[in-house]
Amino acid sequence: MTDDENTPAMAEPRKRPEPIPLTVITGFLGAGKTTLLNALVADPAMKDAAVVINEFGEVGLDHLFVAARDDGIVELSSGCLCCTIRGDLVNTLETFLRGVDNKRIDKLTRVVIETTGLADPAPVLQTVMAHPYLVMRYRLDGVITLVDAVNGSATLDAHKEAVKQVAVADRLVITKTDLPEGAERLPALVARLTALNPAAPRLMAAKGEATAATLLNAGLWNADTKIADVRAWLAAEAYETGGEADHPHGHDDHGHHEHEHHEHGHHGGEHGDRAHGGHHGHRHDVNRHDDHIRSFSLATDRAVSAGSLEMFLDLLRSAHGPRILRMKGIVRLAEDPDRPLVLHGVQEVFHPPARLDAWPDADHRTRLVFITNDLAEDFVRKLFDGITGALAPDTPDKAAITDNPLAISGFSGPR
Numbered sequence: 041m042t043d044d045e046n047t048p049a050m051a052e053p054r055k056r057p058e059p060i061p062l063t064v065i066t067g068f069l070g071a072g073k074t075t076l077l078n079a080l081v082a083d084p085a086m087k088d089a090a091v092v093i094n095e096f097g098e099v100g101l102d103h104l105f106v107a108a109r110d111d112g113i114v115e116l117s118s119g120c121l122c123c124t125i126r127g128d129l130v131n132t133l134e135t136f137l138r139g140v141d142n143k144r145i146d147k148l149t150r151v152v153i154e155t156t157g158l159a160d161p162a163p164v165l166q167t168v169m170a171h172p173y174l175v176m177r178y179r180l181d182g183v184i185t186l187v188d189a190v191n192g193s194a195t196l197d198a199h200k201e202a203v204k205q206v207a208v209a210d211r212l213v214i215t216k217t218d219l220p221e222g223a224e225r226l227p228a229l230v231a232r233l234t235a236l237n238p239a240a241p242r243l244m245a246a247k248g249e250a251t252a253a254t255l256l257n258a259g260l261w262n263a264d265t266k267i268a269d270v271r272a273w274l275a276a277e278a279y280e281t282g283g284e285a286d287h288p289h290g291h292d293d294h295g296h297h298e299h300e301h302h303e304h305g306h307h308g309g310e311h312g313d314r315a316h317g318g319h320h321g322h323r324h325d326v327n328r329h330d331d332h333i334r335s336f337s338l339a340t341d342r343a344v345s346a347g348s349l350e351m352f353l354d355l356l357r358s359a360h361g362p363r364i365l366r367m368k369g370i371v372r373l374a375e376d377p378d379r380p381l382v383l384h385g386v387q388e389v390f391h392p393p394a395r396l397d398a399w400p401d402a403d404h405r406t407r408l409v410f411i412t413n414d415l416a417e418d419f420v421r422k423l424f425d426g427i428t429g430a431l432a433p434d435t436p437d438k439a440a441i442t443d444n445p446l447a448i449s450g451f452s453g454p455r
């Protein structure tokens with residue numbers, strides 16, 4: 041028996057398995073990744089999960105091992121599987137899939153990848169998004185970035201990668217706030233994190249807020265309910281929405297674990313200041329990696345034609361791909377306005393767009409959120425408005441578009 045729709049020749053003969061959610065943990069050296077992982081693997085939610093770490097020796101999970109297998113995977117006493125990144129991440133992720141497919145692994149509900157402290161997280165995310173097979177079997181659930189309250193600001197000053205780690209996070213975990221210097225430096229750090237990433241909920245590790253319940257299921261799809269939570273995933277309200285007039289809501293509900301601090305509402309650090317990061321209110325003046333980061337959202341009531349969306353994304357990716365740290369969106373297509381298209385990209389690599397059967401709530405606007413590095417909001421906004429606003433919706437070849445709404449090179453089509 042073969043699937044008749046959309047199934048490449050090499051794919052499973054049986055029903056395509058549900059994609060496995062993938063969580064990426066980043067954070068600079070000593071930020072507390074291993075401490076967090078130790079707590080996470082003990083959580084019942086991680087029982088059928090696997091964690092991938094850089095080197096076992098150094099990370100101190102050894103006491104949890106119960107058995108090593110010949111494929112390099114070890115079983116932890118909690119039931120969670122563990123594997124080091126040997127060779128590359130692709131091999132490691134394929135090893136898990138082989139284990140599942142040949143039943144050597146009973147159940148795999150999630151994979152958590154701990155990246156090295158120095159890493160720019162983009163290549164890890166792209167590894168999965170750009171791989172034609174892995175992208176069918178895994179889906180990115182979320183990026184968790186740990187920031188140490190004692191050294192966080194100094195690290196952000198010194199290392200651009202640390203700034204990128206914060207900017208692309210879906211969840212920010214702040215550690216070491218229990219230490220006096222950590223507590224003292226927290227308000228300034230939170231202000232800075234808010235400016236870099238207004239949408240990610242900030243969780244205080246020392247208060248026990250960083251748990252499986254708050255960290256996992258950060259993606260579009262809730263693994264338990266199988267429902268797409270577009271509002272939480274996009275968190276578009278958390279970004280400044282300038283430019284277009286059709287953003288009447290002015291919600292202030294970003295983040296479910298908000299910790300109020302004085303810079304609240306100052307997100308992006310770039311209000312009315314799009315060409316250069318003015319960062320009014322910030323005192324730091326050394327090495328401002330932060331000033332290169334922009335986060336903003338575009339929203340429009342207009343339906344967008346598939347052709348113009350494709351042109352917009354193609355232009356943006358080909359000219360400025362490396363500057364797009366992350367982009368998420370939901371689009372009302374002119375040709376098929378009732379089934380929104382979900383977009384997700386990291387630099388020039390885009391996840392195959394997903395189609396939802398219906399809008400999840402009353403907000404049917406196209407909304408795109410961007411986190412960019414050295415790419416001005418104004419430029420992106422003008423490009424979007426120019427391309428999608430100027431062209432009338434295409435209508436002639438509706439069937440072709442409905443069948444294949446986004447034939448963007450590098451996209452493998454809607455699922």
Ligand SMILES: Nc1nc2c(ncn2[C@@H]2O[C@H](COP(=O)(O)OP(=O)(O)OP(=O)(O)O)[C@@H](O)[C@H]2O)c(=O)[nH]1
Nearest residue numbers: 068069070071072073074075157215216217245246
């Ligand atoms: N006081 C305090 N110490 C913490 C906290 N989180 C982590 N630590 C300590 O900070 C040190 C570094 O933590 P790790 O979990 O090893 O950090 P890591 O990010 O895995 O470090 P690398 O593997 O070097 O990248 C350890 O001594 C931890 O016990 C915290 O919230 N409060």
